[in-house]
Amino acid sequence: MPDTQTSSARSSMVKSDTSASRSAIVRRVEPGDWQILRRVRLRMLADAPSAFITTLDQAEAHPDSVWVERAQIGSRGDDQGTYLGLAGDDPVAMGIGLRRDQRGTDVLVIVSVFVAGPWRGTGLAVDLMSEIEHWGMAWGAPVSSLWVAESNDRARVFYDRCGYSPTGDRTRMGRGSERWEIRLEKRLAD
Ligand SMILES: CC(C)(COP(=O)(O)OP(=O)(O)OC[C@H]1O[C@@H](n2cnc3c(N)ncnc32)[C@H](O)[C@@H]1OP(=O)(O)O)[C@@H](O)C(=O)NCCC(=O)NCCS
DSSP: OOEEEOOSSOEEEEEETTEEEEEEEEEEOOTTOHHHHHHHHHHHHHHOGGGOSSOHHHHHTSOHHHHHHHHHHHHSSSSEEEEEEEETTEEEEEEEEEEEEETTEEEEEEEEEEEOGGGTTTTHHHHHHHHHHHHHHHTTOSEEEEEEETTOHHHHHHHHHTTOEEEEEEEESSTTOSOEEEEEEEEOOO
């Protein structure tokens, strides 16, 4: 099990089995983290293009101001919580929680979940999900919801292990796409 650190901002730490001398922490993005956010986002889209709708080209075309704004929005408040996995200065994971109104109820929607190859299977992804879910529970989210590509077997096994179940919702990954995604859900509170 990962070691857990307690601080005023929740954060956790895991060690990579593949590089035992290194460890990674999960923490919320800070306003000045825009370059780190851009780095991990571009890494994610280069590494796992089939898992996401946004393309690397689209993300690379964003001006700095977009990343600055995203880091600011994700760093505070209850509308968006952006979380980073950091091995020292190296951003090795990310995930975003969004507060979304669904039929009059605020639900947590988790998007852009990514863990870099060497850190997969280390528990870092579990810590990342846990941090985002705690952020959602702090503002009272009763449910956490996310979409995953139907063909993404690894992510589906992972989310199943995290307690997420298929809702039956299924849609194309973008207009006219041959790729499909399904929606999973997990209850956070009764
Ligand atoms: C999805 C992701 C965050 C999960 O993190 P992870 O560290 O790889 O997850 P874990 O290793 O803890 O769990 C994955 C499980 O899938 C299993 N698995 C690996 N490859 C698999 C495959 N091809 N088919 C089925 N299961 C597979 C693993 O054995 C593991 O199961 P276990 O815990 O029972 O051993 C990470 O793989 C990732 O970033 N992938 C690329 C981006 C992505 O797909 N993001 C999700 C977008 S919705």
